[in-house]
Amino acid sequence: MNAPTAELPVVVIGAGPAGLAAAAHLVDRGLTPLVLEAGPAAGTTVREWSHVRLFSTWAEVVDPAAEKLLAPTGWTRPDPAAYPSGGDWAEQYLQPLADALGDRVRLGATVTGVSRAGRDRIVDADREAQPFVVHISDADGREERIVARAVIDASGTWTTPSPAGADGLPALGEKAAADHITYRIPDLEDPAVRARYVGRRTAVIGSGASAFTALVHLAELAKSDDGAGSKALWVLRRGISGSTFGGGTADQLPARGALGLAAKAAVDEGHADAVTGFRAETIERRADGRLVLAGEDGRRLEPVDEVIVLTGFRPDLSFLSEVRLNLDERLQAPVALAPLIDPNQHSCGTVYPHGHRELSHPEQDFYVVGMKSYGRAPTFLAMTGYEQVRSVVAAVAGDLEAADRVELILPETGVCGGAGLFDESEADTSGGGCCAPAPQLVQLGAPAAVTATAGAEEAPAGGCCSA
Incomplete structure (x- = not known):
């Protein structure tokens, strides 16, 4: 230079x-x-x-x-x-x-x-x-x-949240329903924000720590003196398994493990219904103003009043168009870093x-x-x-x-599985790595709360290696 x-x-x-x-x-x-x-x-x-x-x-x-x-x-x-x-x-x-x-x-x-x-x-x-x-x-x-x-x-990526659409694009009708959709965890201690959710049915789309936090806050709202009628609908693109809620007591970040357990309790106690394997294609506004989520498989969920979309974020690269970047074609992360953090390949241990x-x-x-x-x-x-x-x-x-020089040791979660595995069951990761055999599917709450029936109108940040 x-x-x-x-x-x-x-x-x-x-x-x-x-x-x-x-x-x-x-x-x-x-x-x-x-x-x-x-x-x-x-x-x-x-x-x-x-x-x-x-x-x-x-x-x-x-x-x-x-x-x-x-x-x-x-x-x-x-x-x-x-x-x-x-x-x-x-x-x-x-x-x-x-x-x-x-x-x-x-x-x-x-x-x-x-x-x-x-x-x-x-x-x-x-x-x-x-x-x-x-x-x-x-x-x-x-x-x-x-x-x-x-x-x-x-x-950062805060200004560019990912949409509700499972294909990475906004679901049809998502933009038109923007007045009833948020891409942030709502502050339910704010009276104006609280009024938007109290006594209402709210869909939470996502499976990471942000979704956990929203579910916990909505469960606390439902249990409050003014929260009668408040209910959450948790919409997941993958199934629910033993790794869905993170590391629990095995997490080396105890508060992160506790957050996952609190989200599980919100479902177990009936404050949230869970719909699995649901990939939103359309958000329809009814004549009464309520919203209906329709999936790629034809399922239509029961109407909701509000939708909280917590499906992650993506980088804004628009102002870097004249800079020579070398980015992974999927993650939009530097190519040398991408294999270390790719949720499709995420395994137990540390990044x-x-x-x-x-x-x-x-x-x-x-x-x-x-x-x-x-x-x-x-x-x-x-x-x-x-x-x-x-x-x-x-x-x-x-x-x-x-x-x-490396001057950092990252904590482990103690649980295998990755955010890229969003189908009804997790891939079998036994036979190697730091953790126990692949977790089994678990039942949460009443059977009817776990999945929606095809055709019926029924109401982040995953993996074990947080980095």
């Missing part, structure tokens, strides 16, 4: 957990970060799920370099054994970290494009010697062009800790980190993102020894 380019800042896209941690690591190495955040505050997307409690403790969601940067400010580290909510994480860690970074964080700056100076994605000549150019716009639509020595995209080599692209000094690096894969832990940015920043600084 020529001298003028080396003096430029490293642009970090997104002031979330991974982005701010990347900035802290850059500062620690004497490099200048410039964090561009589209929202009005640090951790804007985290604040949108402020009511949801993490299944990781404070010890697992504070980056070491960030803590080092915060220490001189008088910041008090929260109890390492406590479990923060999204709001706690934003207010007690992300905001103080952004404050410590000062004017190296720019709010209200939406990245609209990334490229090389004077080079579109076609041009080879002298490409790597050119700095990056990052185009942004502010809340008033004013445009600006920033020059950078490297770019770290930590923008191998990874860094700059797995995250690199043909565009030198450009990296996608954090949740976005996983593309469409469903599971991610903050500590994985922190290890990613530690390695990436070391590589940008030219310290390949540190960049190649």
